[in-house]
Amino acid sequence: MSGKYLVTGGAGYVGSVVAQHLLEAGHEVVVLDNLSTGFREGVPAGASFVEGDIRDAAKWLDSSFDGVLHFAAFSQVGESVVKPEKYWDNNVVGTMALLAAMREADVRKLVFSSTAATYGEPEQVPIVESAPTSPTNPYGATKLAVDHMISGEAAAHGLGAVSLRYFNVAGAYGEYGERHDPESHLIPLVFQVAQGRRDAISVFGDDYPTPDGTCVRDYIHVADLAAAHLLALDAATTGEHLICNLGNGSGFSVREVIETVRRVTGHPIPEVVAPRRGGDPAVLVASAATAREKLGWNPSRADLDAIVADAWDFAQRRDN
Numbered sequence: 555m556s557g558k559y560l561v562t563g564g565a566g567y568v569g570s571v572v573a574q575h576l577l578e579a580g581h582e583v584v585v586l587d588n589l590s591t592g593f594r595e596g597v598p599a600g601a602s603f604v605e606g607d608i609r610d611a612a613k614w615l616d617s618s619f620d621g622v623l624h625f626a627a628f629s630q631v632g633e634s635v636v637k638p639e640k641y642w643d644n645n646v647v648g649t650m651a652l653l654a655a656m657r658e659a660d661v662r663k664l665v666f667s668s669t670a671a672t673y674g675e676p677e678q679v680p681i682v683e684s685a686p687t688s689p690t691n692p693y694g695a696t697k698l699a700v701d702h703m704i705s706g707e708a709a710a711h712g713l714g715a716v717s718l719r720y721f722n723v724a725g726a727y728g729e730y731g732e733r734h735d736p737e738s739h740l741i742p743l744v745f746q747v748a749q750g751r752r753d754a755i756s757v758f759g760d761d762y763p764t765p766d767g768t769c770v771r772d773y774i775h776v777a778d779l780a781a782a783h784l785l786a787l788d789a790a791t792t793g794e795h796l797i798c799n800l801g802n803g804s805g806f807s808v809r810e811v812i813e814t815v816r817r818v819t820g821h822p823i824p825e826v827v828a829p830r831r832g833g834d835p836a837v838l839v840a841s842a843a844t845a846r847e848k849l850g851w852n853p854s855r856a857d858l859d860a861i862v863a864d865a866w867d868f869a870q871r872r873d874n
C-alpha cells in the first residue's frame with residue numbers, strides 16, 4: 555500500500571537514496587532538509603522539498619503523513635570529539651522536537667538512522683543488538699540517547715519505531731551517492747587520491763590490535779541499506795521499538811579498503827601512516843541476524859569490490 559512519508563535529511567547521502575527507493579515503490583515523499591551538509595540536487599525528482607530544520611518540523615508535519623524516516627543529523631565521528639555540543643544540539647535536541655511534532659500530528663511510525671557507533675569498542679564480534687552500548691565518541695553517544703528517547707516514545711505514546719544501526723555505508727545508487735564537503739569518510743577520500751585531488755591517503759593508526767594494525771569496518775551498500783528501510787516501514791508496530799544492525803558481517807581493514815580501491819581504479823594510491831583519529835574503535839563488524847529475521851532483509855551487494863566500483867562510478871560522473 556502506498557503512503558506519504560516525511561524524509562528528514564533527504565538531501566544527504568543515505569536519505570536521497572532511500573527517498574528514491576520510496577518513490578520507486580510508489581510512495582509520496584516530502585524531504586525536509588536544512589542543507590547544512592546536504593545538497594538541493596540530492597533531493598530526487600518526484601519528491602517535494604522543504605528547506606527547513608527538524609527543530610521546526612511541527613510547521614510541516616500533519617496527520618496526512620503515514621510516517622517519518624529520520625536521517626537528519628551530524629555524523630562525523632572525528633568532529634564530534636572536538637565539537638560535542640554541536641552533536642548534542644542537532645542530533646538530540648533536534649530529534650526531541652521532531653518526536654514532539656510527530657506526537658502532536660499523530661504520526662505514529664518512525665524509522666531512525668542509528669549507528670554502529672552506539673556500541674563503542676565491542677567485547678565480541680560480530681556485534682549483536684544486545685551487546686553493551688558504551689560509545690567511544692560523542693556522535694555515538696547522541697545516537698544512543700536518541701535510541702533511548704525513541705524507546706520511551708514507543709512505550710508511553712504508542713510510537714511504532716525501528717532504529718537501523720548502520721555499519722559503514724558505501725556505494726551509490728543511480729544519480730545518488732556520497733557527497734560531503736569536506737569529506738571525512740575513507741572510500742571517497744581514497745578516490746580523491748585516484749583523482750589527483752590529494753597526494754596520498756592518511757591511514758589513521760597502524761597499531762590497532764587487528765591483523766594489519768589498521769581499523770576494521772563492515773561496509774554495506776547503500777542500496778541494500780535502502781531496501782531495509784522499506785522493510786522497516788512494514789515491520790514498525792505500534793508501541794514497539796525494534797533495533798536492527800545493518801552490515802554484511804565481514805570486516806575489512808583500512809589497508810584492505812585502500813587495496814580494493816587500487817584494484818578498482820587502477821591507481822597506485824600512495825598511503826602515509828598518520829596518528830590515530832580520536833574516538834575510533836578498532837573493529838566494528840555486524841551481526842545482521844535480527845534484520846534478516848524480523849525484517850526479512852537479504853542484502854544482495856555484499857562484495858566490497860562491487861561496492862567500491864559503484865561508488866567510483868558515481869565519483870567520476872560527479873566530478874566530470
Ligand SMILES: NC(=O)c1ccc[n+]([C@@H]2O[C@H](COP(=O)([O-])OP(=O)(O)OC[C@H]3O[C@@H](n4cnc5c(N)ncnc54)[C@H](O)[C@@H]3O)[C@@H](O)[C@H]2O)c1
Pocket residue numbers: 562563564565566567568569586587588589590591592593606607608609624625626627628629644648667668669670719720721722723724733734
Ligand atoms: N554514512 C554512514 O556511513 C552512516 C553510518 C551510520 C549512520 N549514519 C546516519 O545516517 C544518517 C545519514 O547519513 P549521511 O551519510 O547520509 O549524512 P549526510 O550528512 O549526507 O546527510 C544528512 C542530511 O541531514 C541534513 N540535516 C542535518 N541536520 C539537519 C537539521 N537539523 N534539520 C534538517 N536537516 C538536517 C543535512 O543537510 C544532510 O542533507 C545520519 O543520521 C547518520 O548519522 C550514516
Ligand SMILES: O=c1ccn([C@@H]2O[C@H](COP(=O)(O)OP(=O)(O)O[C@H]3O[C@H](CO)[C@H](O)[C@H](O)[C@H]3O)[C@@H](O)[C@H]2O)c(=O)[nH]1
Pocket residue numbers: 629630631668669670671720721722723738739740741743755756757758759769770771808831834838
Ligand atoms: O582519511 C581517512 C579516513 C578514515 N580512515 C579510517 O577509516 C576507517 C573508517 O572511517 P570512516 O570515517 O569512513 O567511517 P567511521 O567508521 O568513522 O564512521 C562511519 O561508520 C560508523 C559506524 O561504523 C558511524 O556510523 C559513522 O556515522 C560513519 O561515518 C576508520 O578507522 C578511520 O580512522 C583513515 O584511516 N583515513
